Amino acid sequence: xxxxxxxxxxxxxxxxxxxxxxxxxxxxxxxxxxxxxxxxxxxxxxxxxxxxxxxxxxxxxxxxxxxxxxxxxxxxxxxxxxxxxxxxxxxxxxxxxxxxxxxxxxxxxxxxxxxxxxxxxxxxxxxxxxxxxxxxxxxxxxxxxxxxxxxxxxxxxxxxxxxxxxxxxxxxxxxxxxxxxxxxxxxxxxxxxxxxxxxxxxxxxxxxxxxxxxx
Amino acid sequence: xxxxxxxxxxxxxxxxxxxxxxxxxxxxxxxxxxxxxxxxxxxxxxxxxxxxxxxxxxxxxxxxxxxxxxxxxxxxxxxxxxxxxxxxxxxxxxxxxxxxxxxxxxxxxxxxxxxxxxxxxxxxxxxxxxxxxxxxxxxxxxxxxxxxxxxxxxxxxxxxxxxxxxxxxxxxxxxxxxxxxxxxxxxxxxxxxxxxxxxxxxxxxxxxxxxxxxxxxxxxxxxxxxxxxxxxxxxxxxxxxxxxxxxxxxxxxxxxxxxxxxxxxxxxxxxxxxxxxxxxxxxxxxxxxxxxxxxxxxxxxxxxxxxxxxxxxxxxxxxxxxxxxxxxxxxxxxxxxxxxxxxxxxxxxxxxxxxxxxxxxxxxxxxxxxxxxxxxxxxxxxxxxxxxxxxxxxxxxxxxxxxxxxxxxxxx
Numbered sequence: 001x002x003x004x005x006x007x008x009x010x011x012x013x014x015x016x017x018x019x020x021x022x023x024x025x026x027x028x029x030x031x032x033x034x035x036x037x038x039x040x041x042x043x044x045x046x047x048x049x050x051x052x053x054x055x056x057x058x059x060x061x062x063x064x065x066x067x068x069x070x071x072x073x074x075x076x077x078x079x080x081x082x083x084x085x086x087x088x089x090x091x092x093x094x095x096x097x098x099x100x101x102x103x104x105x106x107x108x109x110x111x112x113x114x115x116x117x118x119x120x121x122x123x124x125x126x127x128x129x130x131x132x133x134x135x136x137x138x139x140x141x142x143x144x145x146x147x148x149x150x151x152x153x154x155x156x157x158x159x160x161x162x163x164x165x166x167x168x169x170x171x172x173x174x175x176x177x178x179x180x181x182x183x184x185x186x187x188x189x190x191x192x193x194x195x196x197x198x199x200x201x202x203x204x205x206x207x208x209x210x211x212x213x214x215x
Numbered sequence: 216x217x218x219x220x221x222x223x224x225x226x227x228x229x230x231x232x233x234x235x236x237x238x239x240x241x242x243x244x245x246x247x248x249x250x251x252x253x254x255x256x257x258x259x260x261x262x263x264x265x266x267x268x269x270x271x272x273x274x275x276x277x278x279x280x281x282x283x284x285x286x287x288x289x290x291x292x293x294x295x296x297x298x299x300x301x302x303x304x305x306x307x308x309x310x311x312x313x314x315x316x317x318x319x320x321x322x323x324x325x326x327x328x329x330x331x332x333x334x335x336x337x338x339x340x341x342x343x344x345x346x347x348x349x350x351x352x353x354x355x356x357x358x359x360x361x362x363x364x365x366x367x368x369x370x371x372x373x374x375x376x377x378x379x380x381x382x383x384x385x386x387x388x389x390x391x392x393x394x395x396x397x398x399x400x401x402x403x404x405x406x407x408x409x410x411x412x413x414x415x416x417x418x419x420x421x422x423x424x425x426x427x428x429x430x431x432x433x434x435x436x437x438x439x440x441x442x443x444x445x446x447x448x449x450x451x452x453x454x455x456x457x458x459x460x461x462x463x464x465x466x467x468x469x470x471x472x473x474x475x476x477x478x479x480x481x482x483x484x485x486x487x488x489x490x491x492x493x494x495x496x497x498x499x500x501x502x503x504x505x506x507x508x509x510x511x512x513x514x515x516x517x518x519x520x521x522x523x524x525x526x527x528x529x530x531x532x533x534x535x536x537x538x539x540x541x542x543x544x545x546x547x548x549x550x551x552x553x554x555x556x557x558x559x560x561x562x563x564x565x566x567x568x569x570x571x572x573x574x575x576x577x578x579x580x581x582x583x584x585x586x587x588x589x590x591x592x593x594x595x596x597x598x599x600x601x602x603x604x605x606x607x608x609x610x611x612x613x614x615x616x617x618x619x620x621x622x623x624x625x626x627x
Contacts, residue, residue, distance in 0.1 A: 064339065084337045084492075086412060087413065088415055192510070192511065
């Protein structure tokens with residue numbers, strides 16, 4: 001059996017903020033993932049390697065056991081239904097929030113508690129549906145793949161559900177945040193069978209990362 | 216004739232999550248199924264064959280209500296009532312046991328058959344697992360759990376699964392802490408869902424929001440970390456032993472652990488006291504087996520006392536089940552039964568000779584298109600092991616590689 005550990009990571013903000021955590025735990029990729037085109041990158045720790053994949057693919061790789069562990073945003077974990085993973089650690093990176101936003105002039109005289117039916121543009125249809133279902137509000141969801149902020153400006157939707165970090169993109173497009181759905185940060189996720197079969201090395205890794213998050 | 220409108224789906228397409236089991240695998244599956252049922256018979260477990268379809272209430276009664284989303288439903292056109300296709304045979308066993316057993320009777324049942332899942336258990340999983348399992352009713356002690364657990368190990372060894380890891384747990388421990396915190400019904404269900412993901416950050420927030428005290432918070436933190444070897448059981452005894460129910464659960468686990476180690480010294484044992492995943496209706500000891508490769512458990516089971524209450528008998532119950540398809544061993548090397556090529560036609564004694572060979576357990580295929588055997592190499596290529604041919608007025612089976620075997624006269 002393979003005793004090595006494979007960790008799935010995605011390029012971009014998560015990678016940028018995760019690498020210092022791994023470095024603190026004594027694990028450094030042998031090549032710069034941002035420069036390299038390799039998808040499998042060895043690390044300074046023998047038997048531990050990184051897979052560089054798309055953020056939304058991380059839970060899939062880990063659920064199937066193609067990677068033993070991964071780092072995935074809570075947004076991705078909440079959006080994909082039927083995932084079967086352990087989520088033992090909040091890495092406190094990629095921190096932002098999932099929120100509902102609307103045009104500032106609508107917000108000026110709007111009261112979210114009186115919403116009855118809303119038309120939402122979002123990249124996160126499942127999170128949106130569950131949120132409004134729990135609130136008892138009928139929703140028409142328009143699934144988009146990017147630039148959600150545009151939708152209310154051109155009348156495609158009256159509101160959006162999206163990740164908000166500093167709120168700058170919203171402001172620059174004349175939108176305001178009117179309701180928070182959930183705080184978001186990146187989680188360490190672990191495949192169920194790997195957690196059992198490779199308990200010692202995975203536990204050690206979790207403890208080392210935890211020490212970085214809560215020094 | 217009108218031209219058929221092109222369909223969006225080709226006619227050969229199967230619904231997602233379903234597959235054909237073709238001859239090579241079907242033969243292995245059938246051999247394993249028979250072998251397992253024989254194994255169970257040797258332990259006194261008697262086979263039952265429950266129906267594919269039952270009234271929904273019976274399938275989902277009591278603690279099995281979590282199977283709701285897993286169950287395909289349809290309307291019985293004869294009665295207008297809603298019926299479900301079984302998604303798990305264990306609740307059916309509980310119903311059968313409650314119907315046929317007296318209160319203090321011990322009953323051992325086993326089963327093998329396809330179950331249907333409206334949603335696969337895990338990403339990419341089958342929606343038609345071939346479930347095989349055994350259940351022991353009427354015995355409350357850990358000896359009963361040890362018996363079914365041993366039988367589960369034997370089942371996997373029978374299917375030649377090597378390098379087994381057995382994960383032990385006890386749902387009573389999480390329940391004891393939930394009791395101490397005063398979480399019942401919906402709150403407890405919420406907590407168990409969080410435990411399934413081992414999402415400690417979320418659990419801590421959740422406990423906080425429910426006003427859980429520091430001491431219990433620490434107990435939950437201990438529970439989440441209680442994962443490892445025998446030392447974990449001993450350590451947890453010291454840390455959580457002040458909860459009476461936890462102490463009792465740990466004693467059961469220690470008993471099982473010690474006995475298993477004696478019975479199967481080669482088995483790797485591990486405990487995970489916070490594990491509640493995949494154990495929707497269980498009430499006590501839990502166990503799962505992991506192989507070297509798969510990303511999910513190969514077999515699992517545990518204690519589920521009281522599930523039969525709705526059928527009129529609240530009985531102690533413990534058992535296990537597995538999906539046979541993912542653990543089928545690779546085909547054994549050919550060399551067992553080799554096929555004999557036989558000519559077509561109605562030659563004298565040909566039919567009698569073929570019948571005699573088949574009665575001896577040989578596999579004979581008659582080639583209707585030829586009265587004389589094709590060249591040996593082409594027969595070998597087609598997988599034949601020998602040829603039935605006539606020489607000197609008698610039928611002979613000539614192996615394609617070695618010397619002739621003459622058919623005994625009395626075989627006719």
